[in-house]
Each structure stands twice: as C-alpha cells, then as structure tokens.
Amino acid sequence: EADIYQTPRYLVIGTGKKITLECSQTMGHDKMYWYQQDPGMELHLIHYSYGVNSTEKGDLSSESTVSRIRTEHFPLTLESARPSHTSQYLCASSDLTSDSYNEQFFGPGTRLTVL
Amino acid sequence: GENVEQHPSTLSVQEGDSAVIKCTYSDSASNYFPWYKQELGKRPQLIIDIRSNVGEKKDQRIAVTLNKTAKHFSLHITETQPEDSAVYFCAASRGSTLGRLYFGRGTQLTVWP
Numbered sequence: 001e002a003d004i005y006q007t008p009r010y011l012v013i014g015t016g017k018k019i020t021l022e023c024s025q026t027m028g029h030d031k032m033y034w035y036q037q038d039p040g041m042e043l044h045l046i047h048y049s050y051g052v053n054s055t056e057k058g059d060l061s062s063e064s065t066v067s068r069i070r071t072e073h074f075p076l077t078l079e080s081a082r083p084s085h086t087s088q089y090l091c092a093s094s095d096l097t098s099d100s101y102n103e104q105f106f107g108p109g110t111r112l113t114v115l
Numbered sequence: 116g117e118n119v120e121q122h123p124s125t126l127s128v129q130e131g132d133s134a135v136i137k138c139t140y141s142d143s144a145s146n147y148f149p150w151y152k153q154e155l156g157k158r159p160q161l162i163i164d165i166r167s168n169v170g171e172k173k174d175q176r177i178a179v180t181l182n183k184t185a186k187h188f189s190l191h192i193t194e195t196q197p198e199d200s201a202v203y204f205c206a207a208s209r210g211s212t213l214g215r216l217y218f219g220r221g222t223q224l225t226v227w228p
Contacts, residue, residue: 040221041220042220043204043218043221045215045216045218048215056215090158090159103149103161103164104151106158107158109158
C-alpha cells in the first residue's frame with residue numbers, strides 16, 4: 001500500500017547526541033518535506049526537496065541537515081540534540097508536476113524528547 | 116515570503132451549528148489555498164482546496180470561499196458533528212513547481228454534542 005513511513009515513532013535521547021530521523025515513501029512522489037510541530041500547534045517547515053540531490057532550507061533549518069540520495073528516502077539529522085528540539089517531526093510528500101496544486105501527504109510522525 | 120494569518124485560534128460550537136474559520140495572506144502571487152484537518156494524535160489530511168480562478172468550492176458540508184481582492188479565504192462547515200472536532204490549518208502557495216505551502220497557525224475546533 002502506498003504510504004509514508006517514519007522511524008522511529010518515539011525517541012528519547014540525551015542532550016548532545018546526534019540523531020537521524022528516517023522517512024520513506026512508496027507514493028512515487030518527487031517532492032518531500034520535513035515539518036516540526038508541537039502537538040496540535042503550528043506546522044514549521046524545516047527542509048524540503050524537489051527530487052534526488054535537491055534540498056532546500058525552510059524556516060527552521062539552521063540546526064539540522066537533510067539528504068536526498070534516493071527518491072523514496074529523505075532522512076533528517078540533528079547533529080547535537082538539545083531540549084529545545086523536543087517536538088514532533090512530520091515528513092510529507094507530494095507529486096511534482098507543472099504546478100504545485102498537489103496534495104501533501106503526511107507521515108505518522110516521530111515524537112522526539114531530548115533530556 | 117508569504118505570511119498567512121488564521122483566526123480564531125480556538126472555536127467551540129454546538130452540534131448542528133455552523134463554523135467559520137478565516138485566513139488572510141500577504142503575497143498577491145499566491146493562487147492555491149488548501150485546508151488541512153488534523154485529528155488528535157493523527158496526521159494532517161487535505162479536506163478541500165481552492166485555486167485563485169474560483170471564488171467558491173463546496174464538498175458536502177464543507178465549503179471554501181476566496182476573495183482575491185481582499186486577500187482572504189474562509190472555511191465554512193455546516194451542520195457540524197462531533198467528528199468535525201480537530202485542528203484545521205489553512206495554507207497558501209504560489210502554485211509553481213518550485214513552490215511550498217505557507218501554513219496558518221491552526222484553529223482548534225470543538226463541536227459539543
């Protein structure tokens with residue numbers, strides 16, 4: 001079944017650790033996104049990508065990096081986790097066509113807690 | 116960049132009443148306006164969208180209206196039901212291949228039985 005998968009679903013980690021949040025999609029989409037969201041609150045765009053070897057910074061990108069080596073895979077890395085990174089991280093994807101009138105499909109999210 | 120303002124932040128209505136959520140945007144080049152619904156503990160899902168060449172769009176109990184001159188658009192939910200309780204996000208985009216969505220801050224809608 002076509003879907004977006006995120007692992008881990010929950011992560012508790014200590015300050016200073018390097019972490020990578022995984023996102024994979026079987027939707028066949030070219031565009032992928034990372035959002036940070038406190039539960040029920042505003043969606044903040046962190047990074048996005050138009051396709052392989054393409055990455056763009058969003059509004060909260062300064063403390064994380066992404067890579068897009070394969071179409072279906074878009075991992076997010078925090079080099080040094082801090083308590084302020086405690087939040088939910090949502091991955092999303094959409095089709096890349098001649099316009100961007102395309103629905104974004106979201107993954108189930110990773111709930112990160114940094115102690 | 117684009118700035119999307121959304122009001123109100125919380126909205127409580129009685130079952131069967133109507134609910135209206137309003138958004139304004141700043142970029143006159145924006146031409147695509149989707150609405151997402153996020154139920155508690157679940158992922159956001161698109162419920163309706165509208166393009167700038169259309170003034171209104173309906174889908175059963177939900178409708179969206181767009182006023183390009185005033186740069187605002189609204190979500191209307193009629194005959195609300197408890198399962199409509201969720202956070203609703205509006206968004207705006209330029210609708211180009213390289214575009215991204217700019218989201219509003221969300222509205223927590225609670226429908227009381």
